[in-house]
Amino acid sequence: MSTTPEPAQDPTLGSLLTERRRLLNLGYRMLGSVQDAEDVVQETYARWYSLSEEGQQGIDAPLAWLTRVASRICLDHLASARVRRERYTGEWLPEPIRHSATWSSTGADEGGGDPADRITLDESVSMGMLVVLESFTPAERVAFVLHDVFGMPFTEIADTVGRTPAACRQLASSARRRIADQRPGGSTAPEHRQIVTAFRQACQSGDLDTLVTLLDPDVESRSDGGGKVRAALHPVIGRDKVARLVLGLMRNASEFELVEEDVNGAPGITVHIAGTTIAVLALDIHDGLISDLWMVLNPDKLHAWTGYETP
Template structure:
């Protein structure tokens, strides 16, 4: 491989690598850093060594996977020091914006957001069921090796022989890791259409805005759980709030303490969610899990560092 064509082909792997890294790390920023590191190592190779590599894409995937594996190992220690619960970084859906920088009408009035912003790594991430907040939270329960084996095989269909190069284990051992991870995922929940999810979220928004606690309780499963991530940088409940009635009371208390809070229906990681902003600043991005017409889980991300892709859009 040589010349501009070779460089273009290698750079064309970036989108796939960012998608893999985000699912492994749960952070678009860290995913981009991992991919940048992999490319730095690629271009740091002597040109003769690069030409010997038959599949640059496979080489970059292996290196990116190893970098992510190392980051996942160190992340466990970092998250033990994290203030409150750690949640994955939420992703906006750019299809909800037109080319002129306007919010496309999705359950609320459009608002100008100014000139186009620089490209963000989140723009490269494909929004599908493998980035839904519910799925990413399950991935967090896996060991680093399980997560790498499961994501590479079950999500991206890489063969175990290639995954073995990432993990430094035999293909058979990688197959066992993926099977163990699959058990953590458990049985697939009953499918819920996007329209049904959006309807439930819309009703939650309306009940929250009107401070109708009875309506909120009716929309929340009795065993619902709400987890908030403020990272110690903004106010957020440090432990999960359990029970539909308790969550409803907490939501009403938030509304009482934040006059002028504006709620927008927006896609969060490809699933209907809510964005709360005040004075034009995004304060919270909320993702929901829904079953049988009720909310079973709420993940509220408030850490400003995790809301940067949203701040650039709203």
């Protein structure tokens, strides 16, 4: 019977634990959920330590092995997630992550925590990118993330998804084209922040006319309440409808406070009532107008903001 080696006796433990951050970043980009990414990491390490000592020593590249196993777990999870999300109440949106936080399913610790538990923020975790990735097949998503984000060669990706390297190259290429079609060039960082500020001020003051001018005529708003809180069950399209939806939500919340805060690495807004975060808003901006608005209200996806206190 194989036994799990004690950490102090495992000469590869240090290198394996430094891989934790990579695996967490991989899992989040694959699945759009911090909780699911953590589960993937735990399952990956459990499989490593379930190997006999001889089995571990027989693996030439343990870190590559961990990445491959984690990717396979993500692939299986994505297939089952499609079924679960068909039964989800309303729109399903990726779990938002907070700037400079240490992520955990039980909350975020900005003052410390293990650096290995941090998700690196870049374009690949923007809310817009994650939403587009949700439209991919599991194989497309895995091939794209592994190659374009993590730089894995297609020969290794082929072993993960069970297809030829040429087929994996085609999957990644197809994913790349779809991203280019659905995510044309956006705004600069200063422009994005300026428009987010104007949006917050219009919402805070209830200025419908100003709010409308900030929205693209075909703006789309998607809300994720998860059946836990009241939210629009279907996308709302059009500047007038979206503006009235947003202000309606604000009017229904007494003594709310809007705070500008980075969401998935880009300027966004969090909504607080009595020191509690009740919503996180991410925005996409093109040609100087808000083209997409994603509102996450499901409290199960707001752990990173749990414990917020107003100044």
